Amino acid sequence: QKEVEQNSGPLSVPEGAIASLNCTYSDRGSQSFFWYRQYSGKSPELIMSIYSNGDKEDGRFTAQLNKASQYVSLLIRDSQPSDSATYLCAVKMGAGSARQLTFGSGTQLTVLP
């Protein structure tokens, strides 16, 4: 079983719709959760982080965390073609560990004009 799993995609949504990206993780002790966006041929860039149960909003992005269900999601409201990218879920497993992040394999999102 993979430690961090994402819905495999690819996911296509029309412009203006809500895109929902999901991620589950296996380590109950995980404390920190990150979403990275990666455009084709580019390196990942951090777009959201979340540490507590509930929702965290930043502009059109909302991260949701449910530690009991070991589930984290990213919602993108009013999706734009420029949001077309691969979204990587990353989980920090264990406090104080320099090992840092375990990544999911990513979900490819296409926003159709």
Place this chain on the structure above:
Amino acid sequence: DVKVTQSSRYLVKRTGEKVFLECVQDMDHENMFWYRQDPGLGLRLIYFSYDVKMKEKGDIPEGYSVSREKKERFSLILESASTNQTSMYLCASSPGTAYNSPLHFGNGTRLTVT
């Protein structure tokens, strides 16, 4: 802004060659990392370093070694390149081990071994 610079954007090497991938960060970060990224497999950790001259194996260290002689520089070495090491290599750094320390990535090196 944090800057992580990888020395080469594209590299083509022959099987059996010794290959050096260089990475430099300018923010005095303690931790540095090497990942490789392959379609369908995501990002996999090869090695990381939490201090000068200190290193730890990641999930896929076989066929690789690393060097960190100075805090700002972390090198990945392929002792004898093989075709299965054709991949995108990403260097990253982070300021510490706190729960809220994200990774900052370089632009990547696409290595092809023929």
